[in-house]
Amino acid sequence: xxxxxxxxxxxAKRLIDSGLRPTAQREVVxxxxxEKRDHPTADEIFARVKSQMPTISLATVYNCLETxxxxxxxxxxxxxxAPTRYCPNxxxxxxxxxxxxxxxxxxxxxxxxMAQLHDVLPAGFNASSIELTFRGDAAGTxxxxxAADCAPTLTSPHGTN
Amino acid sequence: xxxxxxxxxxxAKRLIDSGLRPTAQREVVxxxxxEKRDHPTADEIFARVKSQMPTISLATVYNCLETxxxxxxxxxxxxxxAPTRYCPNxxxxxxxxxxxxxxxxxxxxxxxxMAQLHDVLPAGFNASSIELTFRGDAAGTxxxxxAADCAPTLTSPHGTN
DNA sequence: AAAAGGATTTAGAATTGTTCTAAATCCTTG
DNA sequence: CAAGGATTTAGAACAATTCTAAATCCTTTT
Numbered sequence: 315x316x317x318x319x320x321x322x323x324x325x326a327k328r329l330i331d332s333g334l335r336p337t338a339q340r341e342v343v344x345x346x347x348x349e350k351r352d353h354p355t356a357d358e359i360f361a362r363v364k365s366q367m368p369t370i371s372l373a374t375v376y377n378c379l380e381t382x383x384x385x386x387x388x389x390x391x392x393x394x395x396a397p398t399r400y401c402p403n404x405x406x407x408x409x410x411x412x413x414x415x416x417x418x419x420x421x422x423x424x425x426x427x428m429a430q431l432h433d434v435l436p437a438g439f440n441a442s443s444i445e446l447t448f449r450g451d452a453a454g455t456x457x458x459x460x461a462a463d464c465a466p467t468l469t470s471p472h473g474t475n
Numbered sequence: 476x477x478x479x480x481x482x483x484x485x486x487a488k489r490l491i492d493s494g495l496r497p498t499a500q501r502e503v504v505x506x507x508x509x510e511k512r513d514h515p516t517a518d519e520i521f522a523r524v525k526s527q528m529p530t531i532s533l534a535t536v537y538n539c540l541e542t543x544x545x546x547x548x549x550x551x552x553x554x555x556x557a558p559t560r561y562c563p564n565x566x567x568x569x570x571x572x573x574x575x576x577x578x579x580x581x582x583x584x585x586x587x588x589m590a591q592l593h594d595v596l597p598a599g600f601n602a603s604s605i606e607l608t609f610r611g612d613a614a615g616t617x618x619x620x621x622a623a624d625c626a627p628t629l630t631s632p633h634g635t636n
Numbered sequence: 637a638a639a640a641g642g643a644t645t646t647a648g649a650a651t652t653g654t655t656c657t658a659a660a661t662c663c664t665t666g
Numbered sequence: 667c668a669a670g671g672a673t674t675t676a677g678a679a680c681a682a683t684t685c686t687a688a689a690t691c692c693t694t695t696t
Contacts, residue, residue, distance in 0.1 A: 335643065335692075356682080371646045376683070394553050395653085397682060410600055419600070427595060431607070434588060439571055439580070441609035446592070448602040496663075496672065517653080532675045537654070556682085558653060 321348055328385045342367050343378040344387060353391055353399040353418040391418065393447065408446035419452060482509055489546045503528050504539040508549055514560040514579040552579065554608065569607035580613060 325344050326336035346362045347354065354362070360375045379400060382388045391399040393411055399418065406428060408421040423446070431444055486505050487497035495501075507523045508515065515523070521536045540561060543549045552560040554572050560579065567589060569582040584607070592605055 337644065337691090339645075369646090371648095373647075373684085374645055377645075392553070392555050395556065395559060395682095398556060408595070410596065410602070413603075421595060421597070421600075423595060427591060430588060430591065431609075434569070434582060434584060435571065435609065436582070438614040439582075439609070439611065440614065441571070441611040442574075443610045445606075445608040445610070447606040448592075448596065448600070449604045449606070450600065450602040453599040453601065498662090498673065500674070530675090532677095534655085534676075535674055538674075556653095 318345065318348075321345070325387060328387060329381070332385055334381060334385070338367070339363075339370055339374050340378045340381060342370070343375060344382055347382075347388055347400055347402050351402060353401050355397040355399055357397065359400065393418070408448060410448040410450070410452060412452045413449055414451055417452070421448065479506065479509075482506070486548060489548060490542070493546055495542060495546070499528070500524075500531055500535050501539045501542060503531070504536060505543055505548060508543075508561055508563050512563060514552055514562050516558040516560055518558065520561065554579070569609060571609040571611070571613060573613045574610055575612055578613070582607075582609065 321344070322341055325341060329336045329340065342363050343359060346359055346366075350362075356372070356375055356379060359379070360370075360372050363370055363375060379388070382400075383390055386404065387402070389401045389404065391401050391409060393399070393409070401420070403420050406423050406425075408423055410419040410421050411417075412419065428444065431446075432441060435441060482505070483502055486502060490497045490501065503524050504520060507520055507527075511523075517533070517536055517540060520540070521531075521533050524531055524536060540549070543561075544551055547565065548563070550562045550565065552562050552570060554560070554570070562581070564581050567584050567586075569584055571580040571582050572578075573580065589605065592607075593602060596602060
């Protein structure tokens with residue numbers, strides 16, 4: 315499941331459904347984010363995309379990212395005030411920010427924990443989203459973990475493929 | 476407990492313990508943050524402080540805030556990429572960001588929940604801090620809640636008064 | 637096919653929050 | 667009181683992002 319061409323098709327469908335066009339720029343930005351699931355910044359994405367499409371501009375990368383976020387194909391991850399990072403993992407998950415390596419790891423959240431989180435809110439507080447970030451050290455997590463933790467998401471979140 | 480003069484004394488002690496000087500600027504910045512516990516931004520703090528000390532500069536406000544954070548007298552709160560906010564509540568707590576009013580509410584976190592949060596981490600992940608943010612709507616929370624939720628913190632976190 | 641018309645891309649300017657710089661000022665102490 | 671370091675200050679610099687306006691690209695419509 316989720317071969318490059320399937321992802322591309324999903325992207326096209328999602329865009330068209332929103333009245334937007336599946337352009338080469340949007341495709342390559344999306345592809346680059348799926349390729350290496352390491353929570354890249356806009357600058358990093360720009361660099362990776364430029365190697366395949368040297369004429370693309372940074373503004374376009376920002377535009378595409380915004381579009382992809384709006385179409386719910388990727389998510390923004392903000393840690394402190396560092397540059398925004400982008401993540402194709404759409405599952406409910408937390409982030410672990412390794413302070414020594416700078417790496418970001420996705421952490422799966424059990425559904426029952428989500429329920430408990432909602433329960434700490436006093437009456438009248440209605441949360442539409444929850445953001446959970448851990449900061450610390452990840453022992454023996456030299457490189458792999460990110461790709462391992464981050465499931466290959468994106469295959470018909472609503473069964474519409 | 477925690478009258479203005481006590482807070483001022485605590486501030487002075489904490490600064491001196493860190494080899495820093497208790498200056499008028501640091502005192503007024505700290506006082507202003509304690510006065511109205513609404514998670515102000517640096518700009519807002521600057522405005523409030525200027526009414527009492529018209530000659531202070533924005534750079535000094537930033538300097539003082541950094542110092543207070545380092546001395547563990549206040550905390551930074553970052554939501555999305557919006558300007559950093561400052562919070563004198565040092566208790567373990569989450570934030571609820573009301574999307575309609577823009578208000579930020581402090582949410583107490585039971586200790587057992589904190590333990591459960593740590594438990595979701597796979598082996599090897601060692602979190603030194605956890606950040607939890609809710610986003611949504613807070614019904615019937617026109618203004619008060621912030622002050623109500625936010626305990627008057629700061630009275631000898633280590634019994635050293 | 638040509639033209640119209642809107643969407644998209646682009647380069648560069650503008651914005652914003654924050655940090656840096658260097659000079660002035662302020663303690664504290666010898 | 668003089669020296670010396672800490673602090674403050676104004677303004678410049680910076681970095682990430684957004685805005686602007688013109689160019690380009692598609693998709694229709696004719």
